[in-house]
Amino acid sequence: REICARHGIRQKFIKPHCPWQNGKVERLNRTLQTEWAYRQAFTSNTDRTAALAPWLQHYNTQRRHSALGGHPPTSRLPPT
Template identity: 80%
Template sequence: VFIRPHCPWQNGKVERLNRTLQTEWAYRQVFTSNDQRAEALAPWLENYNTRRRHSALGGLPPISRLLPT
């Protein structure tokens, strides 16, 4: 199912992740090449999903929603 064009509010979770990527990763450091930027993304995503606390999850990382407690 596709969202309507120019309606970002229909895809809020992705839009929020995009904003977080910009403020906490892409614009926080200077990359001198696209390869350097690509190499830096995987470790950031690993931290974001497994260690970074998210207020919407009561201070737990997203991985906690997938693993049994």
């Protein structure tokens, strides 16, 4: 709460047990499960954790998203 307040971020909460109100996050969670968490067997939690950052990098910069016309999410960001 303090960090959000410090940065002027307003939190919005959904009703408990209503995942349909949070569809984008639920879809990401499903993709995480099928494409990262259960795609391969990890021998330890450390190995699983180490594999997350490269997967997120791929997801955001290379993986095609049908909702974005086959482009990755970073294609929606303005150039800096």
